[in-house]
Amino acid sequence: MFLKEELTKYIASHPNSKKMWDRSNNVLAGGVSHNIRNLNLPLIGAFPPFIQEGHGAIVTDIDDNRYDDYWGAHYAMITGYSNPTIQKKVEQQLENTWHLGTVLEYQVLLAEKLIEDNTSLENIRFCTSGTEATMYATRLARAFTGKKKVAKAKFGWHGAADTLFYDVRAPLTGKETRGILDDKEAGVISIDINDQAVVEILKQHKNDLAAVIVEPVQGGGGGFPLEPEFLQLLREETERHNILLIFDEIITGYRFCNSLYQNELGVYPDLTTMGKIIGGGFPIGAIGGRHDIVEQANPTLHDRVWIGGGTFSSYPLSMIAGLEMLNVLKTSSEQYKRINKLGTSLIMNLNQFFMEEQFSYLAIGHKSLVTLHSLSKVLDGSDPAEIVHFSNKKKEALTQLALLNRHITGMHGVGALSFAHTEKQLQYLQQVIETITPQILKEN
């Protein structure tokens, strides 16, 4: 009943998106260019809204519906959409052209700024996406150590390249797609996060293991934070066995403070992959870390490791927007504090409500990253395997649809806060979730 009412309402208010979705399905596989952008809505007979504009924390679709947005373009837009300072810089560059394929002043400035902000970065390479960055980081690690295997965390998402696309989604079956090598052939080992068993696993594979790669807070995998003690343990054990430690900070870099999250944690990896925020909303990836490891990429070395390549690597607008973004962030410590606090309260308030009502939902995340898990049973713990195992995609889609009908858009339930979000918007979000979840639960 609730689903039917919500669908009727949504279809009536999204005629242009419906037409575009039909056209989209004729020309794009599944109507999308990134799987999650359909918000799972086709599972319940709906379709995603086609967004065309974003300002601050508000986006507008092609039917002129306005939404409070909690997706932030895959968590990249921490300042909110269309930040005027970044926009101005990009417009200035557009007058001088937008791609050259040469060395650029701005790539030096951005690299210098990243190195200045972050203790563990001595050398950097830019590429076009986070996916490339993680792929190149593992290549550097294999070359440096002369070892073949790589360990990653279960549910860790590092992009869908062949190298690390293993044990990402439940049920964990090793490789995540047809068309790539089995995990054993690919040399990928999975570890449980926040689990001491890693000590034995690293010891057992020490002669073959080139690197361990983890996200300090798992984003796409469900918003699960890795305990600082676990990260410290990884640091000690990798060092002990001559295994490199890679932090994938593509989400967490500049998300919680004006630098990489590792500086707050006080745990420093050998290599770090970066992306999203540091591109100011333009395509970017970066690999940074110890000089002796990254410098293997120097093309003048006779045995150089080939990383990079790419027509659009260190794309001028990405370098310029990224640099301007970091300049804005430099003076944003109050804003960071504010959204970290708002996010923490949101997670707490939502869970308090779900617990009191015994509702099968859980809010998981860290500071301004908030994932809303729609589950098929009430859980009180925060064990990632259990939460992901009981995640209910149809219920998640209905939750997303009901949010859209109430002018809220997000991904994985909510997503991330930006500096543009107000306390009032968060109160509205809480109120909407408290209104729709009892009706969704009746439906299931």
Ligand SMILES: Cc1ncc(COP(=O)(O)O)c(C=O)c1O
């Ligand atoms: C932690 C993490 N690593 C890597 C990637 C891949 O980055 P990109 O989408 O820029 O290729 C993502 C993207 O969501 C990510 O969240």
